[in-house]
Every structure is written in C-alpha cells, then in structure tokens.
Amino acid sequence: GESVGLHLPTLSVQEGDNSIINCAYSNSASDYFIWYKQESGKGPQFIIDIRSNMDKRQGQRVTVLLNKTVKHLSLQIAATQPGDSAVYFCAENYQAGTALIFGKGTTLSVSS
Amino acid sequence: NAGVMQNPRHLVRRRGQEARLRCSPMKGHSHVYWYRQLPEEGLKFMVYLQKENIIDESGMPKERFSAEFPKEGPSILRIQQVVRGDSAAYFCASSPAGKGTEAFFGQGTRLTVV
Numbered sequence: 142g143e144s145v146g147l148h149l150p151t152l153s154v155q156e157g158d159n160s161i162i163n164c165a166y167s168n169s170a171s172d173y174f175i176w177y178k179q180e181s182g183k184g185p186q187f188i189i190d191i192r193s194n195m196d197k198r199q200g201q202r203v204t205v206l207l208n209k210t211v212k213h214l215s216l217q218i219a220a221t222q223p224g225d226s227a228v229y230f231c232a233e234n235y236q237a238g239t240a241l242i243f244g245k246g247t248t249l250s251v252s253s
Numbered sequence: 254n255a256g257v258m259q260n261p262r263h264l265v266r267r268r269g270q271e272a273r274l275r276c277s278p279m280k281g282h283s284h285v286y287w288y289r290q291l292p293e294e295g296l297k298f299m300v301y302l303q304k305e306n307i308i309d310e311s312g313m314p315k316e317r318f319s320a321e322f323p324k325e326g327p328s329i330l331r332i333q334q335v336v337r338g339d340s341a342a343y344f345c346a347s348s349p350a351g352k353g354t355e356a357f358f359g360q361g362t363r364l365t366v367v
Contacts, residue, residue, distance in 0.1 A: 182360075184257075184360045185344070230295055234353060239309065239353060240286050241298070241356060243296040
C-alpha cells in the first residue's frame with residue numbers, strides 16, 4: 142500500500158552539528174507534507190510544513206526540502222541542541238479533507 | 254485556549270474488559286482524528302469524525318473498536334473485550350472543519366492490557 146516512510150530509524154549527532162532527517166513518500170498525489178517532533182511520553186508537535194507547489198521552506202533553525210521528482214522529503218535542523226532529541230515523523234496529506242498519514246519515524250539523539 | 258485534552262493519560266485493563274478513551278478537541282475545532290501508536294512505530298490512522306458523523310473509518314479494526322463524536326461532549330474511542338495486542342498509545346488530534354492539515358495532537362492515552 143502507499144505510505145510515508147523514513148530512511149533511517151536512528152540518527153546520532155553532536156551538539157552544534159547540523160542534522161538531516163530524510164523521508165521517502167510514495168503517493169505522488171499528496172499535496173501537503175508536515176514534519177512532527179515527538180518527545181518521550183508526549184503527543185506529536187508540529188514543526189514545519191510544505192505544500193507540493195514548493196521545494197523549500199524555512200523556519201527557525203529548520204528547513205524542509207521537497208523533491209517531487211524522486212518523492213523525497215527532508216528536514217534539516219541547524220545547530221542541533223540536546224533539546225532537539227526526539228522522534229521525528231513526516232506525514233502526508235493525500236487531499237483536502239482527509240487525515241494525515243504518518244511514516245515510522247527517526248529517533249534523533251544529540252550528545253553534548 | 255486549552256489544547257486537545259485526552260483522558261485518562263494511562264489506562265490499565267484486564268483482557269476481556271472494555272476501554273473507553275476520551276478526547277476533547279480544541280475550542281473551535283469540529284473535526285477529530287484518532288491514531289494508534291505501537292511501541293517503536295509510527296502513528297497509524299484509525300478514524301476521522303466530525304460531530305455526529307464518521308467521515309473516514311478505514312483504519313479502524315472491523316471488530317471490537319468503535320468511535321463516536323456526539324453533538325455534546327468529547328469524542329470517545331471504545332475498545333470492547335480488549336486483548337494484549339491492543340496495548341498501545343492512542344492519540345487524538347483535532348482541526349477546524351475541512352482543514353486536516355491544521356491538526357493539533359493531544360498527549361495521548363497509554364493503554365496497557367494485562
């Protein structure tokens with residue numbers, strides 16, 4: 142079936158490094174993508190989103206890149222901090238009025 | 254403006270009992286989504302509701318699971334005759350009408366079946 146997936150289950154970085162978390166999606170009809178951060182014992186928290194008519198969007202310390210040619214989504218975190226340690230999920234929305242579909246997640250560990 | 258409220262946060266049930274999970278959406282949100290998260294897994298969509306109507310239940314198991322969102326009160330996810338495999342975190346999200354991309358999540362209910 143069609144689903145959103147992530148390339149790596151875990152990523153370990155040093156504090157201050159830049160982190161890149163990747164996601165591959167299979168539904169070319171999806172028009173909206175979101176990155177969520179989930180800390181232990183908590184619900185997913187919105188980080189940043191991007192529409193399919195864009196290829197890049199920047200937020201505070203985060204950038205999302207969308208490559209529709211290869212159906213690839215990435216989240217870049219600049220100057221990673223220990224507080225960034227969490228599980229990161231990408232999610233896609235097939236069409237307006239439908240629920241978000243999530244991938245499996247990447248666990249980011251930041252060491253000081 | 255309170256966020257999405259889920260209760261209880263933790264729920265322990267013996268096999269065969271019923272579990273009821275509650276979700277109160279954010280103020281002004283009329284749509285609710287339920288997701289299940291198994292350990293080390295992503296969130297799996299279960300059901301999408303608006304008040305008094307189920308919009309999409311394609312992710313709901315065919316037996317034992319049901320959901321409702323009455324005109325008044327919280328949305329309820331009900332699991333009858335629970336089994337150990339139902340142990341998971343259940344998350345609820347809410348959004349304004351027709352804007353599933355603006356969904357905010359609650360803190361989840363962790364169900365443990367013993």
